Each structure stands twice: as C-alpha cells, then as structure tokens.
Amino acid sequence: MQLRFYDTLTREKRPFEPIDPKNVRLYACGPTVYDFAHIGNGRAAIVFDLLFRVLRHHYGAEHVTYVRNITDVDDKINVRAARDYPGVPLNEAIRKVTEETFQQYQDDVTALGCLPPTVQPRATEHIPEMRAIIEKLVAGGFAYVAEDHVLFSPQAMNAADTMLPRYGALARRSLDEMIAGARVDVAPYKRDVTDFVLWKPSKPGEPSWPSPAGITVSGRPGWHIECSAMAWKHLGERFDIHGGGIDLVFPHHENELAQTCCAFHADRMANFWMHNGFLQIESEKMSKSLGNFFTIRDLLADWPGEVLRLTMLKTHYRSPLDWTLKSVEESARMLDDWYALAADAVGGEPAAAAVEALSDDLNTAQMLAALHALRHQASASEKDRADFAATLRMLGFLSQTAAEWKGRKQQASGVDPARVESLIAERTAARARKDFKESDRIRDELAAMGVVLKDGRGADGKSVTTWEMA
Ligand SMILES: [Zn+2]
Structure with missing residues (x-):
C-alpha cells in the first residue's frame, strides 16, 4: 500500500518513498521542559505517534527511527528554576525542573497511548554538535560573530548562488516582507533585522558552555540550532520526515532548515515537513x-x-x-x-x-x-x-x-463494587419472593449511585443481573 503525505514545504500531497526503507527516519520537535504540557502539545505527541505507528506497520518496527527531542536549555526554564527553588544554585535548580518536567511529560504522553520514541535526545547533551554546525556556518559566510553572539544571516543565505533553498520558502514569507514587518528596536549587534541568534553569551549563574567561532566568553545556544544539531546527530544530514505543530513553521522550522541546509550545502533537510493544526x-x-x-x-x-x-x-x-x-x-x-x-x-x-x-x-x-x-x-x-x-x-x-x-471507571466513580454486588444479591432475593417494592427500592438506590442494572439471561438460561456505571 502506497503511503502519501502532505509536505508543508511543497504544499502538495505526494507518494512517500523513504531514503532507506531499512531505516525510515522521523524527527518531531518535543517539549521545552519547564511546566506541565498542555493539550495542544498532547495533540502533536499523538499525531506523530500515529505517524510512527503507521511507518512501523509499513516498514517493520525495527526499521523506523523516531527522534523526539527535549529542550532543556531555555530562558523559561531558568525563570521557573529561580522561582521554584529559591536559594538553590541555579544550575542545580534547573536540573531539578527539567528532570521533574520531563518525567511528567513522559507519564502524560504514555497515558495518551504514545509509544516511546526511539531516541529522546536532550539539547544540553548535544552542545559539541551545535558548535560544529555553527563553525561550518561561520566558515561558509552564512553566520557572523558580533558582541559575543553568533548570528545567522538569512540575507547571506538568499544571496548565495548555490542549490540552497530560499529562506522563507517553508513559511511562504519573503525576506522583504519580514524586513518590513520587523520590530524597530532591533538588537544592536544584528547586521540585519532578520538575523537570528545561533549562540549567545550566558548571564552570570546561567548554564554555559565553551563558545564556538573564537568567542572567549562562555555561552549557550539559541533554540533553533538545538534541533538542527540533534536531528543531524541521530538522523544524519538529510532524513525523511520532520514534524511539529503548525505554530513551529515560523520561525523555528524555517530557521532549522536554513541552518542545516547551509551547514551541509544541501537543498533539503527533510524530504517531508508535516505539521499538525491548532487546537x-x-x-x-x-x-x-x-x-x-x-x-x-x-x-x-x-x-x-x-x-x-x-x-x-x-x-x-x-x-x-x-x-x-x-x-x-x-x-x-x-x-x-x-x-x-x-x-x-x-x-x-x-x-x-x-x-x-x-x-x-x-x-x-x-x-x-x-x-x-x-x-x-x-x-x-x-x-x-x-x-x-x-x-x-x-x-x-x-x-x-x-x-x-x-x-477503572468504577473506581473513578467512587462506587464500591462489593457493595453493588451485595445490593444486587438482595434485589435478586427480593424479586424471588415477589417483593417488588423492595426490589424497586434497591434499583433506585443503585441508580442514585450511578449504577445501571441490566437484567438478562446467562448461558444456562437462568436470569442474571449485570451492572455498569451510567
Ligand atoms: Zn525543533
């Protein structure tokens, strides 16, 4: 049976042919771990779990690699850590927040029937890969260093005379429109308003790592570079499907695609981009x-x-x-x-x-x-x-x-099954002695508890009463 998927980049539904049917590769952006996931996040988890299951059905469970990352370095995490663990050193507090939140997320999506992905990489464990991509981008003229930041230049990407895709192609936005719509108070270290951060210096106490591109102060990655690095590490320079919520198309996925294609001189990052709708x-x-x-x-x-x-x-x-x-x-x-x-x-x-x-x-x-x-x-x-x-x-x-x-349903209702069974036995006895007033009273009592009785006949032809919660 031929699989067909809609590709956000080309705006068409077309046949899906994996690069390697023995290893079909799927990447979906996972949670930033600082708080309970909302049901919009739940939708994305379920949609890409379904896709994972469909791919496993078609190619065999052992021939599909599903990577869903964990973003464990982010300003929101730092804020939450400082709020929830006052007095604890920030790095330790951050570890507590990210570990707790990741476990909550894992429990939640498991309860939603999602299979564990093949790999759940953490951003903080892929800093060397991020540095390597950043170095390539700087060397290729697609990124530059300014005030201890490294910035990616979409203008440089679109000016390059190569096979590269055009920046803005995924979101169908032109650079001119983006420039016109940009905020006035642009950070002073940016050459152009559309430049985005690959790396930035850490503030005192924040998590930090040795910086790339000759920057002497330690720093931390921007969000977009994390996914380019994790996808590269676990799925290679080019893979089959990249997924996420529709809200990630711009800027997150546009920027991931730009970084990866420019770093590896490729016309594609993923053969298909799939996005689930809003909730x-x-x-x-x-x-x-x-x-x-x-x-x-x-x-x-x-x-x-x-x-x-x-x-x-x-x-x-x-x-x-x-x-x-x-x-x-x-x-x-x-x-x-x-x-x-x-x-x-x-x-x-x-x-x-x-x-x-x-x-x-x-x-x-x-x-x-x-x-x-x-x-x-x-x-x-x-x-x-x-x-x-x-x-x-x-x-x-x-x-x-x-x-x-x-x-589980009975337990959730707070009804004690033993009590229900004993009332049913009393009612059966009342009916046997034709005390219908008493049997009706018991039925009403059970109804008030939310229990619905069903009178029928068993395999032996004798009357039996079963029950369920209304
Ligand atoms: Zn991502």
Whole structure:
C-alpha cells in the first residue's frame, strides 16, 4: 500500500518513498521542559505517534527511527528554576525542573497511548554538535560573530548562488516582507533585522558552555540550532520526515532548515515537513486569560488517556481541532463499547480499510468510518472481532483488559463494587419472593449511585443481573 503525505514545504500531497526503507527516519520537535504540557502539545505527541505507528506497520518496527527531542536549555526554564527553588544554585535548580518536567511529560504522553520514541535526545547533551554546525556556518559566510553572539544571516543565505533553498520558502514569507514587518528596536549587534541568534553569551549563574567561532566568553545556544544539531546527530544530514505543530513553521522550522541546509550545502533537510493544526476549546482559543487552558494532566484526572487520544484522532491532523466536552463524552461511549466487545479478543490483523485510510496522509476520519463498519461486522464474526481488536491496538487503543477498563471507571466513580454486588444479591432475593417494592427500592438506590442494572439471561438460561456505571 502506497503511503502519501502532505509536505508543508511543497504544499502538495505526494507518494512517500523513504531514503532507506531499512531505516525510515522521523524527527518531531518535543517539549521545552519547564511546566506541565498542555493539550495542544498532547495533540502533536499523538499525531506523530500515529505517524510512527503507521511507518512501523509499513516498514517493520525495527526499521523506523523516531527522534523526539527535549529542550532543556531555555530562558523559561531558568525563570521557573529561580522561582521554584529559591536559594538553590541555579544550575542545580534547573536540573531539578527539567528532570521533574520531563518525567511528567513522559507519564502524560504514555497515558495518551504514545509509544516511546526511539531516541529522546536532550539539547544540553548535544552542545559539541551545535558548535560544529555553527563553525561550518561561520566558515561558509552564512553566520557572523558580533558582541559575543553568533548570528545567522538569512540575507547571506538568499544571496548565495548555490542549490540552497530560499529562506522563507517553508513559511511562504519573503525576506522583504519580514524586513518590513520587523520590530524597530532591533538588537544592536544584528547586521540585519532578520538575523537570528545561533549562540549567545550566558548571564552570570546561567548554564554555559565553551563558545564556538573564537568567542572567549562562555555561552549557550539559541533554540533553533538545538534541533538542527540533534536531528543531524541521530538522523544524519538529510532524513525523511520532520514534524511539529503548525505554530513551529515560523520561525523555528524555517530557521532549522536554513541552518542545516547551509551547514551541509544541501537543498533539503527533510524530504517531508508535516505539521499538525491548532487546537481550540469549545470554539475559542485556548488561553490562560480566558480560563480555558488545560494541561494533559488536568484532563487525565477526569478521563482515561485513550478517551483523550480518540478525541484527538477524530479530526484530521492538519485541520484545526475544536476540543469539546460533547466530543470527549462521545469518545468515552465509543471506547466503552469497543472495550466490551473486543478487548479480550486475541490474534487478528489490522483491517486493510483502516490501514489504507491512514496511508492517505493519516486520514483518521476515513479510518474511523472503516472502524465503525468493522465494529458492526465484529459483533457477528469472531474473525472480524479479532481484526477489529488488532486494528484498535495498532492505533494505540485497548491497552487494558475489559475488566480493567470497567474497573477503572468504577473506581473513578467512587462506587464500591462489593457493595453493588451485595445490593444486587438482595434485589435478586427480593424479586424471588415477589417483593417488588423492595426490589424497586434497591434499583433506585443503585441508580442514585450511578449504577445501571441490566437484567438478562446467562448461558444456562437462568436470569442474571449485570451492572455498569451510567
Ligand atoms: Zn525543533
């Protein structure tokens, strides 16, 4: 089955051919670790996890390398460290903040059903690679040193008479427009308003490393160079897919692409650039000031991670996603149904219709339509039921047994299953002695606890009562 993806750089959907099918290489920008990740970050993690799963399905799990970096050097981290650990030396406080936050992120995205990436490199462990790229850029005339900073010059890139891409091509912005729209108070060490920082001097107490390009004071990297260095180290000068949220296209990805192509004299950094769309809440922009800002952790307190994952996948990854309570509730009902039907099914193969939908630029809407069709067949055929379960597992669902899924829901409701069972036994006894007033009273008592009873017949033909949370 031919994979096709949309490439942000060329604005077209085209067939995906990996550079090396034995090692398909994907890079996605990961978190800056200073606070709980919000659900917009969760969307990016889920989208690129889905892509990782689709690539593994097509090329084999051992033939895909997925790199998701950790940005652990940043002004926001320094501010948070000083705030949360007053009196602790800044470098030590920074380490505490980045380690805690990385663990939180890891726990959150695991709960969302994301597989661990092949490599999760940390920026601070790739300073030599950053220095090497910076040296190449200075030597090539694409970057210059000024007041202990190293700056990249987009003008120099676009003036170079080579195979290089044009700066601004990814974001479809011209340098003239950028110059016209630039702020007036440009840092004095910049030759041109569009120049951006590759390296800067550290302030006293801040993390610092020996500087490149003959600068004698120690310093620290700019954000964009970190990803160029980590992608180079783990995936090489050119790789298959670079991903991230749409908000990263400019300036972050534009600058990564510029740095890497100029350093290695290449016309491409990645063959495909894939970006997931924005996320909004109940048709409004998510923001702290509007009071509708949610972290992944906030939502995990109320919903299983798989419910959040399904809610994300209902919208195509490139479209804006409107996060609504209604949609989350609908996902929860769908998963309850899927778990009850298929969680205990074994064997099976992912359904061709679902795989085909995903092969077409991760068309999750079409994939869900295929799943619904399969769901209907699955109640009648054991093979379809197993295939339905295998498809859901490939997508990161059904990580629990049906009993665990139901048990977690009951636990979350605060209802004691033993108490429910004993009330059901009392009700069964009341019905046996035709005391319907008492049996109705018990049913009402259970209903008040949120327990719904289902009276049916067991395999032996005797009446049985099962229950679930409303
Ligand atoms: Zn990045």
